[in-house]
Amino acid sequence: MSGLCGWIGYGATTAENRQIVERMAGPLARFDGSNIQTLVGRAGALTVAASGDSAHLYHNEGLLVAVWGRVRFMESRLALLAQAEGVAKVLADGWREKGESVLSLLEGAYALCILNEATGEVVLAVDRMGNLPLSYTLSGDGLVFGSSADAIILHPLARPEIDPQSLYNYLYFHMVPGPDTIYTGQKRLLPGEYLVFSKGRAETKKHWEMQFLEGQNRPFDELKQEFLRLLRSSVREASSDQDVGAFLSGGTDSSTIAGILGEVGGRPARTYSIGFEADGYDEMEYARIAARHFSTEHHEYYVTPDDVVAAIPQIAGIFDQPFGNASAVPTFYCARMARADGLNRILGGDGGDELFGGNDRYAKQYIFSLYERIPSLLRKGVLEPAVFGMPGGQRVPLVRKARSYIEQASVLMPARTETYNLLDRYGHEEIFTREFLATVDPGQPLSRLKETYRQTHAQSLINQMLALDLKFTLADNDLPKVVKACELAGMEVAFPFLNDEMVAFSAGLAPELKLKGTKLRYFFKEALRDFLPGEIITKQKHGFGLPFGVWLQDHKPLQELATDSLNGLKSRNIVRAEFIDKLLGQHLAEHAGYHGTMVWVLMMLEQWFRQR
Incomplete structure (x- = not known):
């Protein structure tokens, strides 16, 4: 994975600052042994730990610039300059000329810092989808930042105190949702966000937001051809002319990436799958169907309970805060298999569900939303009195189901998506000690969900749910899971579906092309019906569940x-x-x-x- 870190507002000598920043960079390169490059000033420093074309640095007249990741300029003139002069220098010149607006010209997966020692100003930014993380903490007139909290807490200004509310939120969501982190006072940039720090104060802003264009009505064939073109270009771009592999679970997303990879690479794709010797969990047969269909160079590994025991401490240690998605374990073993095969980068299908409507809950919430269309007078005056007033109704299966449906349908979105949350099912007073509960707000997780839901620029239910999942499911959960599991295996990972053009294409799809009634990812499947095996098109979603x-x-x-x-x-x-x-x-x-x-x-x- 690698990363970047640094600070401003602390230090007396360049020698001392170099020691501090190199110590901070240690956790960033501990698994892949990435090259560490450092820029040091008298009041701050920057480091990028990365290999190849994922590290970009520039230092001139007190302006320090560091970029981590695969970033590109959308303007052809700037893109050509970046090839000749380097990404970091062109970014520095663009910053001097355009200020904050230069960030809107960037695309790709990145985290960056622009640090001006002369003015004490710092700009931090992450890409549109939050592929790569960046956190920060304020201390007096200083700012400390890094792609991992493990780096930040090694700085003398950092105060690594555990935040009780973040612990509670972790047990609610099984991860700590941004912008919070597990540490008090330490925050994480959200997707498409940047921070401006000046004179001891910090302000976060957006350089990009998802804008759904719900009124477009383009011909299906036109959409299909553009989609196929974007698939090829995004996979080609994610490969970066390297010998790469692909995760293959046997689902529509990973199968699509595997098939396109073989097509654009001009040779059979190298694919990697995980299985389990447990009824109802093993999806290997679907992975084999896709591998045979696309004639991939296929590799399999069956995770055992002993593997899980061995991996648990390692998985816990690679994350810089508590993380409870168990599929990190099979992801790690899959990535490790590719690393042992001599690869350095692997492609993941993450993002397909959140862009094209592939999660089962989208169909479920659509069914619940139908109840809202019944006139209120009929619901409140006839249906509900009849269903809930029936003597002995709880013992009648049909009436019991009707009651359950009405109860869930009556919960407003997005709280309705959490009706089966484990904390709510057990009861937080049953789980937590009285002393701990006195330090937290049990209502905060739902408040965070509602806040994000209200901020979505969408009118349709499906796009509102997609926007919510782009944050909580993708940026807060799935991307960290895959990125950190791959880091543990010494692998780099790229996500073709999160290509900026692909994201824009998704935003312009009509809502009914993502969810048609209860048909998930309708356009995606119809557009690829002649490309994917029929069994993959019709299979039920599963994934790497442990x-x-x-x-x-x-x-x-x-x-x-x-x-x-x-x-x-x-x-x-x-x-x-x-x-x-x-x-x-x-x-x-x-x-x-x-x-x-x-x-x-x-x-x-x-x-x-x-x-x-």
Whole structure:
């Protein structure tokens, strides 16, 4: 993964600053051994740890510029200059000439810093989709920043105090959603966001926002041809003329990337798949169908419970804050397989669901939204009294289903998407200690969801949900999962679906082309019907789900690790000991798959504490 870090507003000598920034850069290069390049001034410093064309630095007359990632200029004149003079220099010149507006001319996956020692001003920015992270913390008149909190907390100005609210939010979302981080006072830039720091004050702004164009009505064939062109160009761009591989789960996204990779590369794609010896979890057969269809050079690995035990401490340690998405484990083993095969970069299909309408909950929420179309007088005056007033209705299956439907449909969006949230199901007073609850706001997670939902520039339900998921599902969860799991394996990852042109194409698709009734990703599937195998088009979505709860029933080392972790968590006075005992005993025996998720989330929290 690599990254960048630095600061302004601290230091007396360049020698001292060099020591500090090189120490901060250590965590950024610990797995892939990336080359560390440093720019040092008297009141600040910058470092980029990256390989090849992912590191860009420039230093002239007190202006320090560092760019990490694969960034391009949209203006052809600037793009040509960047080839001749370097990305960082052209960015510096553009900053002097255009100021903040130069950021709107950038595309690609990047995090960057422009630091002016003469004025004390700093600009931090991340790309439109938040492919690469960048966090920061203020301390007096100083600013410390980095792509990983592990780098930031090594600076003398940083105060790595755990934020109780972020702990609560982690257990609600199974990750810490931005702009917050696990540390008090440390924030993370959101997708398409930049920060301007001057004279001890910081302000965040947007250089890009998703704008849905819902009124366009272009011919299907025209859309299809443009889509296919963008697929080829985005995969070609993500490959960067390197020998790359592709994740292959057997779903529509990964299968599409694998097929296009073979097409644009002029040779069979090298694909990598993970399987599980557990009923209902193994998707390998679909991956094999796609591999045969596209004649890929296919590689498989079956993750075992022993693999999970070995990976858990490593997965917890690679993340700079608690992270509870269990599919990070199979992602790691898949990336490790590609690394052992001699590759340095792998392509992921992430983003397809959030751009083209592929998550099951989109169809589910559409069905609930139909209830809102019934006139209120009929709902409140006839239907609800009849359904809820029926004597013994709870014992009648059809009436019981009607009650459940009405209850969920009556919850306003986006809270309706969280009606099955584990914290709400258990009850936060059942889970957390009284002392811990006194330090947090249990309503904050839903408030954050509602705030993001209100800010979406969309009228249709499907686009409102897509915008919400671009933030909470993609930028806060799936991208960090894949990026960090690949970093642990010493691999770089790229996401062709998150190409800026592809994102703009998605924004211009009519809502009914993303979700037609309850048909998920309607346009995507119809456009690729002659390209993908029929079995892939019609399969149910699954992915790299880990059968943790199932394996926990019988695998003793996994049981021991989980029990030891949760018992260790008891001493931190966050989660009630009684809840942990009940979870490991009664709950897990009742439904291993459902309650195993909470065991995993709590276990990874404790493991993260131990790896700090």
